[in-house]
Amino acid sequence: xxxxxxxxxxEITLRVNGVRRTASAPARRLLSDFLRHDLGLTxxxxxCEHGVCGACTVLLDxxxxxxxxxxxxxxxxxxxxxxxxxxxxxxxxxxxxxxxAECHALQCGFCTPGFITTITAYLDENPQPxxxxxxxxxxxxxxxxxxxxxxxxxxxRASEIVREREEETR
Amino acid sequence: MKPAPFxxxxxxxxxxxxxxxxxxxxxxxxxxGGQSLIPLLSMRLASPAHLVDVNGVxxxxxxxxxxxxxxxxxxxxxxGLERHDGAAAALPLLRQALxxxxxxxxxxxxxxxxxxxxxxxxxxxxAVTVLTGGVVEAxxxxxxxxxxxxxxxxxxxxxxxxxxxxxxAVRFGLLPAGTRTGFVESARRSGDYALAGVALAVGMDGDVxxxxxxxxxxxxxxxxxxxxxxxxxxxxxxxLPLDDVAELxxxxxxxxxxxxAPADYRRMLAAELTxxxxxxxxxxxxxxx
Numbered sequence: 001x002x003x004x005x006x007x008x009x010x011e012i013t014l015r016v017n018g019v020r021r022t023a024s025a026p027a028r029r030l031l032s033d034f035l036r037h038d039l040g041l042t043x044x045x046x047x048c049e050h051g052v053c054g055a056c057t058v059l060l061d062x063x064x065x066x067x068x069x070x071x072x073x074x075x076x077x078x079x080x081x082x083x084x085x086x087x088x089x090x091x092x093x094x095x096x097x098x099x100x101a102e103c104h105a106l107q108c109g110f111c112t113p114g115f116i117t118t119i120t121a122y123l124d125e126n127p128q129p130x131x132x133x134x135x136x137x138x139x140x141x142x143x144x145x146x147x148x149x150x151x152x153x154x155x156x157r158a159s160e161i162v163r164e165r166e167e168e169t170r
Numbered sequence: 171m172k173p174a175p176f177x178x179x180x181x182x183x184x185x186x187x188x189x190x191x192x193x194x195x196x197x198x199x200x201x202x203g204g205q206s207l208i209p210l211l212s213m214r215l216a217s218p219a220h221l222v223d224v225n226g227v228x229x230x231x232x233x234x235x236x237x238x239x240x241x242x243x244x245x246x247x248x249x250g251l252e253r254h255d256g257a258a259a260a261l262p263l264l265r266q267a268l269x270x271x272x273x274x275x276x277x278x279x280x281x282x283x284x285x286x287x288x289x290x291x292x293x294x295x296x297a298v299t300v301l302t303g304g305v306v307e308a309x310x311x312x313x314x315x316x317x318x319x320x321x322x323x324x325x326x327x328x329x330x331x332x333x334x335x336x337x338x339a340v341r342f343g344l345l346p347a348g349t350r351t352g353f354v355e356s357a358r359r360s361g362d363y364a365l366a367g368v369a370l371a372v373g374m375d376g377d378v379x380x381x382x383x384x385x386x387x388x389x390x391x392x393x394x395x396x397x398x399x400x401x402x403x404x405x406x407x408x409x410l411p412l413d414d415v416a417e418l419x420x421x422x423x424x425x426x427x428x429x430x431a432p433a434d435y436r437r438m439l440a441a442e443l444t445x446x447x448x449x450x451x452x453x454x455x456x457x458x459x
Contacts (some may be wrong), residue, residue: 007175027178027221030212049171050209052362057275063249064275069208073178074201074225118275139360140273 017085032056034072043083054141057114064121083113099158107145173211192311194220196333205280239341248277263351267294273361287337292363296393297385303343310335323392352451366439377407389423389440416441
């Protein structure tokens with residue numbers, strides 16, 4: 001049996017933002033670090049590294065998950081969506097990104113990727129949240145600039161933008 | 171804040187998982203959702219040499235509802251059980267409690283069975299397990315066995331599970347027809363570890379209470395069941411001796427002081443939360459089973 005003192009290197013293949021990506025990494029590589037260091041996707045931010053702050057939130061099979069609380073090797077069978085997969089073209093922002101811009105819902109921006117992924121998944125589940133529901137939905141994400149008022153506004157605004165875009169394409 | 175090196179094992183069947191656990195013994199740890207384990211590894215509070223990652227094991231992800239219990243497999247995520255309408259209809263307390271388990275992004279990965287096996291006194295689901303007379307199904311090199319919830323938890327993060335055993339499923343017992351249930355907890359931030367929490371089951375005949383039991387979160391070293399029957403049985407909803415109930419709770423719980431709150435405050439909070447959840451649960455139209 002392999003000795004744990006000698007690092008076990010694994011070929012890890014993930015499907016990230018619709019693209020198959022493979023890299024070699026130790027078994028202990030957290031998904032957050034795998035995305036950033038091994039795949040160069042630095043949009044996922046690393047804050048507390050024990051699941052409290054929510055900055056590293058990504059979507060696993062469309063559902064929000066803490067990338068710092070998943071080993072990359074365990075995520076192999078899953079579809080991963082990072083903030084880059086939600087949108088990285090300033091001229092073509094996702095509804096949540098547009099709402100953040102309109103409502104001034106970011107200050108330093110460090111926590112923003114985690115908020116964008118969390119809120120994107122939440123609006124799939126609850127397309128018309130009240131401000132109270134919006135507050136509950138973001139309760140797992142910390143903003144050290146404490147910009148929560150405008151983030152709550154952005155959740156509600158994003159749900160309007162989704163509906164506006166649906167009407168435009170009708 | 172990175173985990174120490176370990177050897178990753180990815181068994182595809184329960185038999186393989188049990189074989190690996192038997193081989194690595196006390197150097198091994200089972201990884202399912204990892205929402206409690208990975209922080210412990212990252213902070214190096216635990217550094218097992220082997221991780222037995224059961225996420226690829228087939229057949230552990232089912233929820234089964236029968237006339238007597240809800241059986242939850244080891245890979246059922248909190249979010250999956252929370253969404254399961256059959257489980258919620260049979261035992262509303264499951265959904266009531268699961269809504270309080272951490273944040274949605276944790277519930278999508280964390281497993282209900284893992285949280286029970288982890289035996290954290292601040293976990294919601296251990297309290298639900300004891301209150302419903304749950305049964306833990308374990309598998310190991312010496313075969314399979316069943317452990318009653320009352321015999322499972324022995325201390326904070328300690329159970330009667332052997333080092334080479336893993337929990338395959340937990341069966342939550344259904345409560346008698348007409349039992350009303352409620353769950354409430356208080357945390358500094360919604361979704362964080364509760365300062366105190368209460369799970370409650372109340373038997374009712376019309377508006378008269380026939381039985382009442384409670385179990386607690388974060389204020390007892392091991393989840394156990396407090397019988398509130400002596401104080402409440404035979405009393406009608408409009409005439410509940412809430413002060414007596416609060417006193418029973420205060421003398422039952424034994425919280426610890428920590429950086430978040432002193433023991434006295436947690437004791438007061440447990441009593442007050444019990445008073446509140448008892449009132450809302452017995453109010454007509456709310457909390458009906």
